[in-house]
Ligand SMILES: Nc1nc2c(ncn2[C@@H]2O[C@H](COP(=O)(O)OP(=O)(O)OP(=O)(O)O)[C@@H](O)[C@H]2O)c(=O)[nH]1
């Protein structure tokens with residue numbers, strides 16, 4: 001591909017090569033028969049409300065960071081490849097528990113199996129977000145190299161899935177449509193790529209001006225779209241101008257483990273990226289339990305009232321008449337909501353079951369002293385009734 005000149009005439013040829021490479025990569029990544037997968041030897045039981053993986057070159061400070069954020073000790077030293085397995089720790093933040101995983105350093109070629117690349121990447125795929133730890137004093141190129149390694153195994157960082165509808169059919173040939181002018185892909189190229197995958201019957205609709213790579217991602221169907229925060233460590237050894245430049249990049253944060261700089265901001269950023277939704281239950285006539293939220297996530301199972309009920313008990317959904325919701329998802333407090341209502345962080349929910357009379361307990365709830373500030377504030381104006 002590198003030898004092929006890029007122009008209109010070679011476009012189809014290049015597209016086909018891309019598809020061939022993608023196919024071969026997928027084959028390569030299929031775990032050999034009899035093994036449990038690429039993560040062998042690295043499996044750590046999932047724990048808590050979310051999982052975050054620390055990915056980076058050797059000696060950027062991943063283990064130092066894990067020790068600082070979780071209190072779990074992970075050996076740190078000035079030589080490379082100090083860490084050789086996956087070491088889990090727990091972050092307690094905003095009444096939730098987040099599992100943080102320290103991993104061995106990875107290097108260029110990790111996706112092809114260099115070092116423990118395969119295992120490390122398999123573990124990062126199992127997490128909800130990735131913290132890419134980088135050495136602020138080293139080349140910016142490291143970030144690109146790591147991103148490439150992760151892309152090679154189907155991870156897509158800070159990207160949305162392409163807006164391409166694709167459905168294989170049994171008969172009828174290929175129907176190709178687009179809702180807008182396409183500048184990267186045309187019908188012929190699309191046919192060629194589908195042909196490469198031996199797909200002869202399918203419906204395909206471009207809803208955006210997607211690229212060949214996007215199309216291949218959609219056909220392959222096994223891509224994982226993840227948020228990634230770029231964590232530049234060791235800013236204590238870098239000049240202020242360079243630190244400023246790094247800090248202004250999107251999805252980035254600058255820290256120093258040695259000086260304990262910016263670690264609280266890192267946690268806040270991580271928390272935001274995870275998109276966790278804490279929902280507090282309020283039994284009829286009682287105070288909400290602000291110590292023990294039900295934690296939902298749009299990426300993991302959804303945030304609707306139904307998801308909330310399923311979280312408490314699987315048979316609960318059938319018994320629900322309606323729910324009362326206080327908080328930022330409610331238009332007025334409390335709002336009567338159905339199962340499809342989407343909850344937001346720090347909402348308070350009361351389930352009203354079919355058999356119970358809704359008038360029961362109304363007005364008995366007066367005030368409470370604990371709880372998130374946002375709700376406490378709102379409470380002053382309008383106390384949570386019911
Ligand atoms: N100057 C400076 N040094 C740091 C900082 N954080 C970690 N280090 C040092 O960097 C070295 C490597 O730290 P580790 O935590 O072992 O790095 P790692 O990424 O876990 O390394 P591997 O497990 O070998 O991949 C150690 O000597 C740390 O003391 C920092 O904020 N500033």
Ligand SMILES: [K+]
Pocket residue numbers: 058059060076077078079080081082083
């Ligand atoms: K090290």
Ligand SMILES: [Mg+2]
Pocket residue numbers: 062063064075076082083102103104105
């Ligand atoms: Mg380490």
